[in-house]
Amino acid sequence: MKAAVLHAVGEVPRYEEVPEPVVGEGQDLVRVTACPVMNYDRAWAAGTHYSSPDKLPTVCGFIGAGELADGTRVLFGSRDGVMAERAATQRKWSTEIPDGVDEAVAAAIQNPAMSAWTALEWRAKLQAGERVLILGATGVTGQLAVQLAKQLGAGHIVAAGRNQRVLDLLPGLGADATIQLNQPEDALREAYRAHGPFDIVLDYLWGRPTEVLLSTFGATDMELRFARTRLVQVGVMAGQTLNLDAEVLRSHALEILGSGSGNAPPLEVITSYLPKVMDMVASGALRIEINRVPLAEVDRVWNLDQGGRRTVLIP
Numbered sequence: 001m002k003a004a005v006l007h008a009v010g011e012v013p014r015y016e017e018v019p020e021p022v023v024g025e026g027q028d029l030v031r032v033t034a035c036p037v038m039n040y041d042r043a044w045a046a047g048t049h050y051s052s053p054d055k056l057p058t059v060c061g062f063i064g065a066g067e068l069a070d071g072t073r074v075l076f077g078s079r080d081g082v083m084a085e086r087a088a089t090q091r092k093w094s095t096e097i098p099d100g101v102d103e104a105v106a107a108a109i110q111n112p113a114m115s116a117w118t119a120l121e122w123r124a125k126l127q128a129g130e131r132v133l134i135l136g137a138t139g140v141t142g143q144l145a146v147q148l149a150k151q152l153g154a155g156h157i158v159a160a161g162r163n164q165r166v167l168d169l170l171p172g173l174g175a176d177a178t179i180q181l182n183q184p185e186d187a188l189r190e191a192y193r194a195h196g197p198f199d200i201v202l203d204y205l206w207g208r209p210t211e212v213l214l215s216t217f218g219a220t221d222m223e224l225r226f227a228r229t230r231l232v233q234v235g236v237m238a239g240q241t242l243n244l245d246a247e248v249l250r251s252h253a254l255e256i257l258g259s260g261s262g263n264a265p266p267l268e269v270i271t272s273y274l275p276k277v278m279d280m281v282a283s284g285a286l287r288i289e290i291n292r293v294p295l296a297e298v299d300r301v302w303n304l305d306q307g308g309r310r311t312v313l314i315p
Contacts, residue, residue, distance in 0.1 A: 003084030004035075004298040004313070007057045009047035012302040013083070015295060018059060021080060021088040028089055030066035030076055034107040035083045035295070037302065037311040038063075039235070045302075051261075059084050060298075061313075065097060065107035073097040075110050075274070083295065085315045092267075095274050098282045106278065108290045108310040112141035113277045114270065116148050116202070119232045119259040122269070124200045128153035131197065135213070136204030136237055138166035140288065140310045143173060145202050147286050150174030158195045160209070166308040173287065181209050192216045201231040207239020214244055217252040228253040234260070 001020055004013035023029045041060060043049035059081025066087070067073055074096055076082070076089040097106045120126045132154045136142045138161030149157050150173075159170045160179035167178045179191045185208075192213050203210055210231075217229065233256065248254060257263075264270065280286040289309040293301050301311050 001085040002295065002315070003081065004060045004295060005057050006045050006053065006060050009045065009052060009056070011045070012299045013045065013060045015298055018084065021084075021086055023088045026091060028068055028076075028091055028094065030064075030068060030074065030087050030089055030094075032064050032066040032082060032084060032087055032315050033073075034066075034104040035061045035064040035313040035315070036108045036111065037298075037313060038111055039237075040111070042303065059087075063107065063111055065103040068094075073103060075106055075278075083298065083313055083315075085295075092271075095271070095278070098278050101278060101282050104290055104292055104312045104314065105281065105288060108140075108312050109144065109277065109281055109286060109288045110274065112288075112310075113144045113148065113280075113286060114273055115234065115259070116141055116145035117152075117273050117277065118265060118270070119202055119234050120145065120149055120152055120200070122265045123232045123257050123259045123263070124202070124230045126152050126154060126200060129155035130199035131156045131158070132200045132202065133158045133160065133192075133195070133198040133213075134202045134204075135160050135209055136235060137161045137170060137175070137178075138163035138308050139204055139235075139237065140308065141235070142202075142204050143170065143308065144286060144288065145204075146170055146174050149202075151280065151285060154200075158198070163308050185212050188212050189216055198229055201229060203231055203233050204235035205238035206233060206236045207242055209238050211242040211244070214242075214248055214254070217248050217254055228255065230255045230257060233258050 003018045006013045044052050061083035063077045064082035074094040077093040078087045078089045132149045134145050137159035156176050158177045159175040162181045193216050290312050291309050295313045295315045
């Protein structure tokens with residue numbers, strides 16, 4: 001069968017022949033119908049993610065959509081790679097796709113929606129009526145975070161990003177206001193202040209945009225106050241590090257949390273979220289833009305900037 005195979009860390013996958021998957025006890029064979037290309041996949045292959053491969057060559061991809069032998073359409077995961085014509089999966093990692101939901105859309109939305117939901121509900125513990133700032137809202141996960149924050153009861157949602165095309169779409173997805181990050185830092189600082197304060201900051205950027213935001217949190221007086229802000233760090237699209245003035249932490253009730261595999265909820269919690277996400281997709285409450293590309297073109301599109309859309313490989 002054909003698959004997207006990584007031969008060396010730092011290279012792009014190649015479309016080539018591989019052996020059929022071995023189906024073990026408690027596993028099912030899936031005929032793969034759609035595989036999203038995620039930022040995680042690219043970082044994993046580039047060697048910039050802590051889980052990057054140590055055994056090569058290997059089939060890429062960890063989640064996808066497909067059909068079981070009885071025709072059931074499922075979202076599934078596999079540690080042995082899913083960017084292939086067929087894959088083996090643990091039964092506990094399969095979730096049925098509801099009628100009326102496109103398999104490519106389901107595959108594309110699964111990971112970013114679950115990530116956003118986990119960050120908002122599990123880590124930030126979003127409460128109804130709270131004010132939320134989403135840094136990096138024009139990315140795929142950021143767009144879904146806007147929609148989920150509204151679904152989960154946020155009172156006011158501010159979306160910040162660089163892609164003006166997507167920024168213009170975000171009010172229709174639930175954003176109450178937007179901030180263009182491509183502006184001078186003094187103007188950006190004032191925009192943050194004008195739209196704040198925030199109960200929750202969902203951060204997909206880190207680096208300088210977050211640094212500028214945090215510079216607005218400090219106070220210069222000794223007045224007693226409680227202005228609690230939970231900043232949940234999810235992605236590093238703008239940089240791996242930043243400078244943080246210690247006085248910000250002493251003069252503001254800032255809490256910095258991470259959201260990732262090291263602090264994820266238990267599997268039973270995650271699996272309880274996914275059917276809810278799929279129901280929202282079926283009802284139209286969650287939307288995502290995708291680009292369908294043949295699996296044979298994986299090397300061409302691997303590092304392509306999709307401008308707020310998600311590339312989905314079709315075997």
